[in-house]
Amino acid sequence: MTEHPSSRLSVAPMMDWTDRHCRFFHRQLSRHALLYTEMVTAQAVIHGPRARLLDFDAAEHPVALQLGGSEPAMLAEAVRIAADWGYDQIDLNCGCPSDRVQSGCFGAVLMTRPELVAECVAAMIAVAPVEVTVKCRIGVDEQDPEQALPRFLETVSAAGVRRFTIHARKAWLQGLSPHENRTVPPLDYDLALRMKRDFPHLHLSINGGIADLDQAQAMLDAGMDGVMLGRAAYHDPGTTLAPADARIFGEGSPRDPFDAVEAMRPYIARHLQAGGRLPQVTRHMLGLFHGRPGARQWRRILSERGPVAGAGLEVLDAALEPLRQQAA
Structure with a gap:
């Protein structure tokens, strides 16, 4: 093998x-x-x-x-x-x-x-x-x-x-x-x-x-x-x-968490279009910015607004905003 x-x-x-x-x-x-x-x-x-x-x-x-x-x-x-x-x-x-x-x-x-x-x-x-x-x-x-x-x-x-x-x-x-x-x-x-x-x-x-x-x-x-x-x-x-x-693998550079979120957008959009709900995906992303300024707001917005009926990518954007402001 x-x-x-x-x-x-x-x-x-x-x-x-x-x-x-x-x-x-x-x-x-x-x-x-x-x-x-x-x-x-x-x-x-x-x-x-x-x-x-x-x-x-x-x-x-x-x-x-x-x-x-x-x-x-x-x-x-x-x-x-x-x-x-x-x-x-x-x-x-x-x-x-x-x-x-x-x-x-x-x-x-x-x-x-x-x-x-x-x-x-x-x-x-x-x-x-x-x-x-x-x-x-x-x-x-x-x-x-x-x-x-x-x-x-x-x-x-x-x-x-x-x-x-x-x-x-x-x-x-x-x-x-x-x-x-x-x-x-x-x-x-x-x-x-x-x-x-x-x-x-x-x-x-x-x-x-x-x-x-x-x-x-x-x-x-x-x-x-x-x-x-x-x-x-x-x-x-x-x-x-x-x-x-x-x-660990000696290849490439560390992945930027903001880039990872951007890469998730088309996947989340497909999931929503197929009838899925936002938290089914974003619950796994809550810890992504652990320890960074704005991480608490990221978790709170996704956790509170994600389960609301019809929640979409606008919730992801809202959760990212405090992190972007801190990074600016």
Whole structure:
């Protein structure tokens, strides 16, 4: 499979956040970062509204589809279906700690069943036209990550996976909410770095708590093949994604946030013309000017006036005006 240099920096799959509008917006800030869909269950791909779940704009490339599931045949069928959409990678979720995911026996609970994961990815690889990857935790509940993670990597890579993203926290499936699981369990970056030394043939990215590009570059310098940003990329894309092509990929200059907004105008106009609503797109743009004079007015105007019936690009212009005045 072709190596994607894009995975030196990626934006995590985040439920209710990384939809197609979010990804199109993020692509205006970075040409190279690998973008992910929200997790989609294999069952939903097979039986649900495929176009709504899988459609994306060609401008989003490179983009990876993340699937959830634990039945090899069902995952393979979902991969066959998704192949027609032309994703650049297909990822299996072995890290999500939500109750809904646990009850379906997929997500983070699969850390306890590496042999089943190996069966799943083998079935996916057999039918996938692109690389199959895995996103995982360092362990769950009472597992010892020092034993659980290397066993997981060894077992699953033996089935053909060469690329893993390690969220460097345990998931506590009992006692912590999904939100708490993103912040409460301590981070163990050292363990992820040791896994790179122990499995030098694997492409390993690190995820969890990485707040800015300085920290991302430090992880790359320490030996990781890639870094995945989550909340930092969503809440402060002007700082984390706009400079990424220059900082992480050594190409181009930092993207000006005003230019990114201008690039979004035709996309938003098409969305509105098709019957969409302004906040469906602009909710992902609220953090673009984080820390700049005028950012509070930008957020307030988009949040208050965007949901009003018939709101259009004039709201975007009104939200930009305080920022333009400050920049003048």
